[in-house]
Amino acid sequence: MxxxxxxxxxxxxxxxxxxxxxxxxxxxxxxxxxxxxxxxxxxxxxxxxxxxxxxxxxxxxxxxxxxxxxxxxxxxxxxxxxxxxxxxxxxxxxxxxxxxxxxxxxxINGEQEAGFIYQGVKISGCLSAQNSLIIDIGGGSVEFILGNIDGIIWKQSFEIGAARLMDLFHRTDPIPPASIEALNQYLDEKLVDLFAAVKNIQIDTLIGSSGAFETFAEMIEVEKGHNFDLKTTKNYNFDEDELLMLIGKFVASSHKERAANKGIIPVRVDMIVAASLITRFIMHKLGISKVSMCSNSLKEGVLAEMLGE
The missing domain is CATH 3.30.420.40 (ATPase, nucleotide binding domain)
Structure with a gap:
């Protein structure tokens, strides 16, 4: 019905x-x-x-x-x-x-939030039988969900969102190397539970749920001269080198350069720096080279529950 x-x-x-x-x-x-x-x-x-x-x-x-x-x-x-x-x-x-x-x-609490994000990602067809680490970088919190098509292995929400990190570390633009180092050290301390959860688990793919990952995908494709429509692109697989190069560009950029870039929506012009740094930190820390974007997130997970009732 x-x-x-x-x-x-x-x-x-x-x-x-x-x-x-x-x-x-x-x-x-x-x-x-x-x-x-x-x-x-x-x-x-x-x-x-x-x-x-x-x-x-x-x-x-x-x-x-x-x-x-x-x-x-x-x-x-x-x-x-x-x-x-x-x-x-x-x-x-x-x-x-x-x-x-x-x-x-x-x-809702962080655990419920992570659960809805998983359901949203699942209905998009982004998951496989192999383990993925889903990351949803919000302004206030970041959710990590370890799981596969069969279910969730572990999930947790951390109050380290892009707006919080920007407020703490991105006070000067472009962000100085000392601030990047301090931010990485902060993530190292805050994400102890994540490192423990994934310690002996093989992670195939890092799946970025909507947000900054949509910007990453759009920028890479537009720079190649390709059309990119989020309405028709439910998921996107990154080339590791292209993604890290783009992240490096964002981290080194000034507000003026980012604001002039048509591929970055206004609300993300400054947050994209912290989101880029979180993404790079996780890739390097966990040794993940396969990264993909899923345009679904929390709202699609809630929708799935409502339509499934």
């Missing part, structure tokens, strides 16, 4: 709205919006949502409510992650959204 549903993924940088109908194996996107709310701007590591970001969030939720009402969706879920999970005024935001739009926001 086919039904029309709406999913809102309220991330630290971007709020997404996905309205779709059909079945888990065969659904059609009716509406797919993403708004650069930058909820973490000005307060991410201080544990609150700054007034301007708060208002952008409210305005976007009103826009989403209008879209949902006109689309005829029979069910809607709004899922909030790191920024709202950790903000001292997160509950005020949730109350205001409920009062102004009727949308009830669910805050």
């Amino acid at each position: 086919s039904k029309r549903v709406a999913v809102m993924d309220l991330g630290t940088n971007t709020f997404h709205l996905l309205i779709a109908d059909g079945s888990v194996d065969n659904y059609q996107e009716i509406v797919h919006l993403h708004e650069a709310v930058k909820l973490g701007e000005g307060g991410i590591n201080k544990g609150y949502i700054a007034p301007e970001a708060y208002q952008r969030g409210i305005d976007t939720m009103q826009q989403f409510a209008n879209e949902i009402n006109t689309s005829g969706a029979i069910e809607a879920r709004a899922i909030a992650t790191s920024a709202l999970r950790n903000a001292s005024n997160g509950s005020d935001f949730i109350s205001d959204v409920k009062a102004q739009t009727g949308i009830a926001i669910e805050i």
